[in-house]
Amino acid sequence: MNNKKKKILIVDDDTSHRVMIKANMIEKDYEIFEAENGAEAIELVEKDFFDLIIMDIKMKKVDGITALKKIKEISPSIPVMIMTAYSSVQTAVEALKLGAAEYFVKPLDMETVCHSVERTFNYLMLQKENKTLKEQLHKNFEISSIIGKSIAMLKVFEVLALSAPSDATILILGESGTGKELIASAIYQNSNRKEKPFIKINCAALPENLLESELFGHEKGAFTGAVAKREGRFELANSGTLFLDEIGDMTLATQAKVLRVLQEGEFERLGGEKTVKVDVRIIAATNKDLEAEVKEGNFRKDLFFRLSVVPITIPALRERMQDIPLLAEFFLSKYAEKNNRIIRGFTPAALDKLMRYDWPGNVRELENVIERSAIMSFDQLIKPETLPDFTNAATAAVIEREPVLQPGRSIKDVEKELILKTLESTNNNITRAAELLGISRRTLHNKINEYKIEM
Ligand SMILES: Nc1ncnc2c1ncn2[C@@H]1O[C@H](COP(=O)(O)OP(=O)(O)OP(=O)(O)O)[C@@H](O)[C@H]1O
Ligand SMILES: [Mg+2]
Structure with a gap:
């Protein structure tokens, strides 16, 4: 796309002046179009696309300022450079206010003009690249x-x-x-x-x-x-x-x-x-x-x-509770740093609270909660009090959503699955899993051995 020749429109009622600009521009490998006055320029802009316009101010049929206004209406992003024989600050200001990209006083110094055109094209290209870059979320993401x-x-x-x-x-x-x-x-x-x-x-x-x-x-x-x-x-x-x-x-x-x-x-x-x-x-x-x-x-x-x-x-966060501590630590270090806080981590009770919630808003909700806590906490460890009051307990939600009870299955089979799921959801925390299952740690250990559950 960038190899395409840039199309430049020169608008001036002085033929020899147009020829002079054209000669200088062609050398730069631009494609040049000409218009004799503002009216002709407007007509051309309505029909075709130009990358840049260089236009005189004083012209008989529709002057440069009027044409500039109209062109900016038709195609707001075309850079228009204005030139005039009269160095009047007022017209210059007016032209710039109307969106002119540049203002030259005649006689033109062609080197300055060419330089300015080139700079404008470079700038536009960068702008376009930047826009694409911005859309590349997490640019250096791995x-x-x-x-x-x-x-x-x-x-x-x-x-x-x-x-x-x-x-x-x-x-x-x-x-x-x-x-x-x-x-x-x-x-x-x-x-x-x-x-x-x-x-x-x-x-x-x-x-x-x-x-x-x-x-x-x-x-x-x-x-x-x-x-x-x-x-x-x-x-x-x-x-x-x-x-x-x-x-x-x-x-x-x-x-x-x-x-x-x-x-x-x-x-x-x-x-x-x-x-x-x-x-x-x-x-x-x-x-x-x-x-x-x-x-x-x-x-x-x-x-x-x-x-x-x-x-x-991508599974919901409540279906992969083992990821909660990891994600929580990740977001904590990110937001502690961002807010200049020294926070080392979570107290076990705080982590426990995070694990019990079922996160309907998934990772985004967790990220928001941690960001808020990082701002609100002045301790080295995040405590449960710093976290919001979650009302729905995760385990209840998990059991409701995934019934393990189905006719045709043996009690042993269902028991094994429930133990497996509970262990998974507590990140293999035996004490916590036993508590949730309503059995002692010792009984849980025995069942883990009996069912040959690998942890
Ligand atoms: N596994 C993950 N590791 C690190 N950050 C994550 C992870 N998953 C999600 N996030 C973060 O959580 C937030 C939400 O993620 P994202 O916008 O990709 O979700 P989404 O599924 O597109 O949501 P929606 O359906 O609402 O558009 C983002 O800030 C993202 O960086
Ligand atoms: Mg999304």
Whole structure:
């Protein structure tokens, strides 16, 4: 894209002056267009896209200031450089206020002009790169900064390591706050496309028409307010990766268009007829139960199959309680440092309190709780009093959600499973597990031996 010749429009009613600028510019390998007055310039800007405009102020048919106003309305991001024979501070200020990028006094020093043009292009390129960079969440992120040692998370890492380097479409499922976005970033960072753009869009944040214009871009005049042509996220992500977040919230009409890009790699911009071809790797995420959405007719079955080439389900935090202490320590050191506090860790009672809660908001909720505690605590260790009053107990929630009791199973079998689950949820804390199970530590030890449970 950057190898394309930059298109510069020169607007001046003095032909010889235009020729002089053109001669200097062509040497720099720019593509030059000319207009004789403001009216002609406006007409050209309405029809075509220019990377930069150099314009005289004093012209007979529509002067430079009027043209500048109009051009900024049509295409606000085009840099316009103004030149005039009269060094009047007032006009200069007016032009700059109207959004002129630069102001030159005639006779022009072409070296200064060329330098300024080049600097502007460099700046714009940096700005564009920066924008993409900002969208690359956790830029220098590695898989090692995803915390988790539970079996459930180890399985997630395994699938991630296998699928990230391929170009396969990945569907990340999981409740809100489980780390879907973090996993999406990790896939990108570990992919073959890590040097290419990583573009993100939240499909739940925008109404249908705006979402489509964001995804596919639009031609000038496609709808009221579409004053200039715009590339969509699919185009920006070309050769790279597009993260479609909250895909379960996309309307059926938009789903059909996305399906076409996935199948054919092509689409049309809104209000346009030209077919645009792209090569984009898709990572999608949702906290909805997509299969249920398919059954209810809210989500296209074909799109669901297309997306779930590699499905990754991130378990809820209450299903991997072993990760709680680890995550809590991780967030504590992060936020203690950020707030200049010296906090070494948690008292056992505080950790216990964290483990008993069932975290409906998952890791995000845990992170918020720890951040708040790090700010509020002036002790070396976080105490239970510093933590919020959680009302629902984790264990009760776990047992309710996953009934181990099903006809056809032996009592021994169920007992073993309950012990296993309780141990897992207490991070192998025998005292705590025995307490929850309502038996002595000694009895628990005996049962662990009897069932040959490995810890
Ligand atoms: N395993 C983890 N290790 C470290 N931080 C994590 C982990 N999982 C989640 N986080 C952190 O928790 C917060 C929420 O994660 P993220 O935004 O990725 O969740 P999400 O599943 O996309 O949530 P939502 O569905 O609400 O969009 C983030 O600040 C993220 O960095
Ligand atoms: Mg998210």
